[in-house]
Amino acid sequence: MSEETNGDIQITEVSEENKIKADEARDAANILFRAKKFEAATEKYTEAINLNPNVAAYYANRSFAYFKTEAYGYAVADAEKAVKIDPKYIKGYYRRAAANMALCKFKDARRDFRIVVKKAPGDKDAKDKLAECEKIIRKIEFEKAIEVDSPDKKLAKTLNVDSIVVEPSYDGPRIEDGKITKEFIEKAMEYFKNRKRIHRKYAYQIIIAVQKIMSETPSLVEITIPQDCKLTVCGDIHGQFYDLLNIFKINDLPSEKNMYLFNGDFVDRGSFSIEVILTLFAYKWLYPNSFYLTRGNHETDDMNKVYGFEGEVKAKFEESMFRYFSETFSSLPPAHLINQKILVVHGGLFSRDDVTLDDIRKIDRFDKKQLESDSLLRELLWSDPQLLPGRSPSKRGVGIQFGPDITENFLKRNNLDLLIRSHEVKENGYVIEHNGKCITVFSAPNYCDSMGNKGALINITPDLQLSYKTFEAVPHPDVRPMAYAAHFGGLF
Template structure:
């Protein structure tokens, strides 16, 4: 249920109806505490329908929407809360949190200032304000010092040969300057023990992948050989121990055990560096058997908020994050399996005439391609909906597309199926749109709170699909978003 169905907020109601509304709100609060956020949203909505003039109902539902990553709806509910009661501090706080999640830092800053002005004794709000101010200042500074496009980036100028490896380093090393299967296996064990590989090897892995990706089209064609299978994995979000459990369940990557990881490798989980270096190393070892799609979290703005930037800088340095940023912008946007199954991170488009050639021709290295309304933005951000047609995004970015939109797109492009990720699902996957749109999500117990299963899809050369689901496995006692500065707790309080 979207937050635009709020009714008339000024309609008076009886004491009996007010009591029923409060009962619905209390039930919603209990569901929220039990982390049953979708059910809580339904109950908050019930309270709002009964009594649409209570700011707290909207603010509470806004927080539940934040929990389900429906940030667009969360902003709308916070708007309603402060419209009903301009003095209601929590409404501004929720709107600030949702706008931070959307990387709308100036909008968030405006609301944090209001919160601090209305509640000067709130130390938490002051901390959030200070952090938000730092981000806004840094973005303005970065804009001011943008170098001319003719000047080469660090990724193009760094000289790895000048970096020496100390004799005390006991981790995995390249053999004759090459990434081997043994190197990757040793690296994964090293990561499991919470150690980091030498920065020289990390840089070499990143640069090697970037070189491959610069020569890769925006839409990659995949042909599954007769003696092989392809496994499509959804978001893994820095949950390294769950990520390597996929290999325990389904086998490690090889020339015949092919993988396609469908975006959102990093952020939220606090072992994102380990995930992405493992994926990049396997991509170097098996360039024609392991594939990587860019997700909406392989972007600078998201990495600032959700932890990856902080993690890389904590474990290595600023320059290392710059290299990752330069490499993320080279990742392809879609994969076409045996000419019949399209795999994208988010979803479809705001218009019906988009062809596969349009996707192939996206100039993905241009950051303006990420702007709202662009094909690239919609590929990374859109979500399916059950109703026909299109609707505004619950996230505040991209669109929502119905079964008729999927059907039209598939017919136009002579395709059988759309596979996408981008959304947590209770059982790890969901089949929508009359079997034509499948969502797969591979981070079980997402953020250590949701309790969902993870899933993967095995695809045979004759395009038969089978699903494997799995539970979360234990990991070291480091909370999700541990490197997300002060905003790590913004979406949990």
């Protein structure tokens, strides 16, 4: 092969034989993609690109495969290569817009949707997505203009829940005298299961009670497992309420002795997020010292605007309720420490070597600016492990990727034995990496009704023995994932 430069694009001379082989690799990748084997498809698209790096469509196709595995940073990079090779290639701009939307880079996405609409004025789908993108940008700018940062002016302190009237026609479970009970939660779960909503008064009571508990909670929560108890760590649930019910079926309902830690990403994508979060919040209110919730990267405003939770709150209750959820999400701690030896976070580790548990304790999680920079909080929510030593830029475009040496050194520095995290789909529901020092657990089986993965949970005894349960997805009502994500549902 030889290369020549056309502007800032390198054109590689490719033999006819390699062009044919490249097309064959692309065709094989397309078959794998349609079979939802996205990682294998990525490898085949890479093979096509290595054989013939001059074809914009190869990069756009691999961009889409990366997108499906939530490697949005890689998806943006490939889409950019596609439009550099062929500035007239509309799909490249669309792929870049979609990946930037996934990263909540709304202005970058708007730029590309505008290009698509200009080049293809008859594309209604692109017009709808551009309109929705512009709507989100306007809303964010408005919310920033009226944002109240003073903790003394939190919404939860201004709502008079007692003034909300429960209509005589309401036949659902009730919270009496402002106290949550086991019976209320079990009745509420059955109510949710039958596609009914609890009264908004009780939803607000649950949200506000949990916000009060969490606002008094440190950023690093220390958990001690009593001798006659067990602690179950669950990963992402993502609005899959019927799978949450199955977890409680196979692993028993929460109690003071059957402790739970749900490790973030309770909402978004799945279209039963309200049912999930109200159930989890209710249990947190009932068992504040044996039921724990970690903040995930989807317990943030930007993600909720794109991936469906904000729309679901508006559809099932009212738009103003989302702001109460938002405040409560900001109060969730980003890390838990089990028996002084196991650190549990949603995403992963850090871009620096000197981070200590005290640094995590000092995180000001209530400061929204912490999520706009490469802060410890952002890295806790977003980072992922990698097989190779050292650190790499994140495949997601946010946070970092960290190798086994980074995990080993962090654990040694802080006198820890193990890191448990979630954040990534795993075929068997969990995976043990980094010489047994880093475990990923993911509890949303058949994620988004499309990935075919199992879910998993981890049972931990007082002497820190770990055992795993895996489970398949259970049936749910015929509501597609991202049903409340406005015009962006089709992107994901």
